[in-house]
Amino acid sequence: MTSTTEAITGGRLMVELLEEAGVEIVFGYPGGAILPFYDELYHSKKIKHILVRHEQGAIHMAEGYARSTGKLGVCIATSGPGATNLITGLTDAKMDSIPILAITGQVATDAIGTDAFQEADIFGITIPITKYNALIKKADDLARHFEEAIKIAMGGRPGPVLLDFPKDVQLEKTSVRKASALKIAPHHYERPKVKGDPQEFADALNQAKRPLLYVGGGAINSFASAEIKALAEKANAPVTTTLMGLGAFPGTHPLSVGMLGMHGTAYANKAVLECDYILNLGARFDDRVAKYQDFAPNAVRAHVDIDAAEFNKRINVDHILHGDLKDAIREILPFVKGGDRADWISRIQTLKKNHPLDYDNNGESIKPQDFLNRVYTKTKGEAIVSTDVGQHQMWAAQYYLFDKPNTWLTSGGLGTMGFGLPAAIGAKFGNPDKTVICVTGDGSFQMCIQELATIAQSKLGVKILLFNNNFLGMVRQWQELFYEERFSESQWSYNPNFVKLAEAYDIPAMRIEKKSEIDKGVEFFLKDSGSALIEVMIPAEEKVFPMIPAGKSQQDLIEFKDLGKLKK
Amino acid sequence: MKHTLSILVNNHPGVMSHVSGLFTRRGYNIDSIAVGVTDNPEVSSMTIVLNGDDFVVGQVKNQLLKLPDVLRVQDMAYASSVQRELVLVSFSISESNRSEALTICNGFDVKILEMTEDSLLIEFSGNSRQVTNIIAVLKPYGIREISRTGQIAIAYRNQNAV
Ligand SMILES: Cc1ncc(C[n+]2csc(CCOP(=O)(O)OP(=O)(O)O)c2C)c(N)n1
Numbered sequence: 064m065t066s067t068t069e070a071i072t073g074g075r076l077m078v079e080l081l082e083e084a085g086v087e088i089v090f091g092y093p094g095g096a097i098l099p100f101y102d103e104l105y106h107s108k109k110i111k112h113i114l115v116r117h118e119q120g121a122i123h124m125a126e127g128y129a130r131s132t133g134k135l136g137v138c139i140a141t142s143g144p145g146a147t148n149l150i151t152g153l154t155d156a157k158m159d160s161i162p163i164l165a166i167t168g169q170v171a172t173d174a175i176g177t178d179a180f181q182e183a184d185i186f187g188i189t190i191p192i193t194k195y196n197a198l199i200k201k202a203d204d205l206a207r208h209f210e211e212a213i214k215i216a217m218g219g220r221p222g223p224v225l226l227d228f229p230k231d232v233q234l235e236k237t238s239v240r241k242a243s244a245l246k247i248a249p250h251h252y253e254r255p256k257v258k259g260d261p262q263e264f265a266d267a268l269n270q271a272k273r274p275l276l277y278v279g280g281g282a283i284n285s286f287a288s289a290e291i292k293a294l295a296e297k298a299n300a301p302v303t304t305t306l307m308g309l310g311a312f313p314g315t316h317p318l319s320v321g322m323l324g325m326h327g328t329a330y331a332n333k334a335v336l337e338c339d340y341i342l343n344l345g346a347r348f349d350d351r352v353a354k355y356q357d358f359a360p361n362a363v364r365a366h367v368d369i370d371a372a373e374f375n376k377r378i379n380v381d382h383i384l385h386g387d388l389k390d391a392i393r394e395i396l397p398f399v400k401g402g403d404r405a406d407w408i409s410r411i412q413t414l415k416k417n418h419p420l421d422y423d424n425n426g427e428s429i430k431p432q433d434f435l436n437r438v439y440t441k442t443k444g445e446a447i448v449s450t451d452v453g454q455h456q457m458w459a460a461q462y463y464l465f466d467k468p469n470t471w472l473t474s475g476g477l478g479t480m481g482f483g484l485p486a487a488i489g490a491k492f493g494n495p496d497k498t499v500i501c502v503t504g505d506g507s508f509q510m511c512i513q514e515l516a517t518i519a520q521s522k523l524g525v526k527i528l529l530f531n532n533n534f535l536g537m538v539r540q541w542q543e544l545f546y547e548e549r550f551s552e553s554q555w556s557y558n559p560n561f562v563k564l565a566e567a568y569d570i571p572a573m574r575i576e577k578k579s580e581i582d583k584g585v586e587f588f589l590k591d592s593g594s595a596l597i598e599v600m601i602p603a604e605e606k607v608f609p610m611i612p613a614g615k616s617q618q619d620l621i622e623f624k625d626l627g628k629l630k631k
Numbered sequence: 632m633k634h635t636l637s638i639l640v641n642n643h644p645g646v647m648s649h650v651s652g653l654f655t656r657r658g659y660n661i662d663s664i665a666v667g668v669t670d671n672p673e674v675s676s677m678t679i680v681l682n683g684d685d686f687v688v689g690q691v692k693n694q695l696l697k698l699p700d701v702l703r704v705q706d707m708a709y710a711s712s713v714q715r716e717l718v719l720v721s722f723s724i725s726e727s728n729r730s731e732a733l734t735i736c737n738g739f740d741v742k743i744l745e746m747t748e749d750s751l752l753i754e755f756s757g758n759s760r761q762v763t764n765i766i767a768v769l770k771p772y773g774i775r776e777i778s779r780t781g782q783i784a785i786a787y788r789n790q791n792a793v
Binding site: 376 | 644645648649652653656689690693694696697699
């Protein structure tokens with residue numbers, strides 16, 4: 064409903080709309096073209112603004128906030144260079160279906176298209192990387208665009224939206240506003256009726272002797288964890304999750320077989336080969352999981368997704384349910400018969416026993432897997448963990464067992480180095496009472512390292528676990544295995560003193576190098592609620608296993624124990 | 632195989648980029664695209680011709696329907712729709728072949744818009760095959776300039792008549 068009230072400026076209206084929607088925190092960086100809006104924000108008592116050090120930091124913080132709370136993440140940048148600094152984060156949020164509202168300043172409408180100072184066609188630039196975007200040409204249009212943007216960001220399959228806000232429109236007066244009940248809280252704006260036949264769907268599951276549930280990030284977005292657990296337990300079906308789905312099903316549950324895909328567990332990937340029915344719940348048959356059409360070659364395939372465009376996109380399936388995951392599982396459940404699948408369950412146990420996650424922990428050096436295990440034990444698995452991208456990301460996915468949704472924050476689709484630190488900051492703002500740990504590598508850390516200042520400035524208790532191998536480790540791993548050890552530009556010939564660097568930002572820091580120091584290190588790192596950095600020196604040769612080599616499928620999985628086979 | 636998609640979209644700035652961007656991003660080639668506003672000034676109609684098998688076209692349809700500004704996507708089967716394209720061609724003639732050229736034009740139901748001593752400017756409309764055909768016929772004379780609109784299409788009301 065559009066209602067008319069006393070005229071206020073566009074900037075003022077934007078602030079009021081954000082407040083009414085329930086936005087409590089925004090991450091941003093000011094500049095000329097967004098000043099009128101910032102001037103209005105100055106007066107807001109409801110919205111806290113976090114001043115970052117780089118706009119990329121702002122949008123990853125918004126993502127960390129959104130991923131850990133399920134709410135909309137909001138970030139703000141000025142026109143031109145400010146706006147273009149958001150590009151990586153927008154793409155990241157698009158790939159992982161994260162609800163983000165980016166508000167960018169734009170030069171005044173009469174200057175648009177003239178190559179004005181700090182002008183960039185951010186509307187045009189962001190078309191392919193947003194779910195929706197708009198250039199607000201008149202203050203009268205603002206409320207309409209805002210409502211549209213929020214609904215689209217939060218509704219259906221969530222995603223990033225961008226509103227480009229010219230400076231004169233921020234100053235222009237309008238009395239057109241929506242008296243709407245928009246809310247940014249976890250909630251589905253658009254939950255279309257589930258389409259498909261839940262009974263037929265359940266029948267295929269009932270007939271299966273060796274069913275496997277394959278759970279993706281959609282389960283997190285749909286808050287479907289309880290339903291998935293109920294389904295798995297009722298059907299007695301093992302559950303594997305994608306990288307994005309970690310936490311949607313308890314990693315400690317007896318039916319959990321952990322993560323599948325390129326660096327998934329051997330038992331999950333073997334279960335995929337052996338199952339006779341695979342039920343995809345909110346995953347997208349990503350190419351790091353399902354390389355070829357013969358994915359799960361012996362299985363009837365079924366797929367539940369909110370995005371109809373995902374059906375048969377990469378892998379053909381036999382049964383489809385289109386709709387919100389939570390709703391869909393609720394509809395399937397009554398038709399699901401409790402199966403006695405003792406043979407299958409015991410086969411899974413055997414696989415787990417014979418093909419465990421493994422590494423060599425002899426010797427003096429600290430193994431990252433071991434360290435992560437200790438952190439897991441010490442935090443009782445209750446921390447929120449963000450990661451950057453590389454080996455450390457995969458070790459964290461493998462060795463920290465996630466039991467709850469929204470506690471694992473990683474850049475899955477895009478693989479964005481630089482994501483981890485700001486994402487942890489955003490998550491801590493959204494979850495002040497939880498332990499938030501950023502697991503990072505010496506390469507990734509340096510991509511958004513300036514956000515240490517944001518931690519210091521807000522006196523935020525973010526824990527940074529830095530695995531230092533003096534290499535771009537994952538790159539090195541590939542070079543070692545597939546490029547005959549030609550380490551082209553993957554070794555750092557210079558790294559800063561990370562401990563001193565953290566201390567320069569008033570963040571307590573410590574380096575450990577020997578196994579005997581692990582306990583001391585974990586203790587130091589997690590001793591109180593304040594921020595801390597622990598730099599753990601690890602061997603450059605340490606690799607992530609299991610591994611499905613690029614371009615290969617489940618059959619070609621290499622385990623730690625097969626390492627010899629790789630090197631002729 | 633060629634497919635003709637008839638798409639209704641909101642008549643907003645940027646919608647065209649959204650639609651064409653979607654094709655670029657996925658590496659699909661557009662053979663032709665024609666856009667015009669409908670009787671409702673808020674809504675435009677786009678006709679896009681593309682080459683691809685049923686899988687590709689299915690993907691394109693699914694992705695198009697995800698765009699908030701796309702209202703409807705219809706895959707036009709050739710037999711049950713009218714498909715038209717307009718072309719303007721200016722080509723060379725000479726004293727010796729002028730009457731032959733004029734005979735061709737008459738035969739093809741071509742409209743002559745301008746005739747000079749050494750050139751003819753003509754207008755022709757038909758389905759894309761016919762348009763391609765007329766261009767081929769005129770080519771030996773020496774084509775000076777050519778402008779095609781791209782195909783537009785509309786479904787027959789009576790789908791059983793054909
Ligand atoms: C922005 C960006 N640039 C490049 C890459 C390619 N890449 C993937 S992993 C990796 C190495 C990461 O090294 P580091 O952060 O030190 O982590 P490690 O693998 O050593 O744990 C690189 C360069 C990327 N994912 N993102």
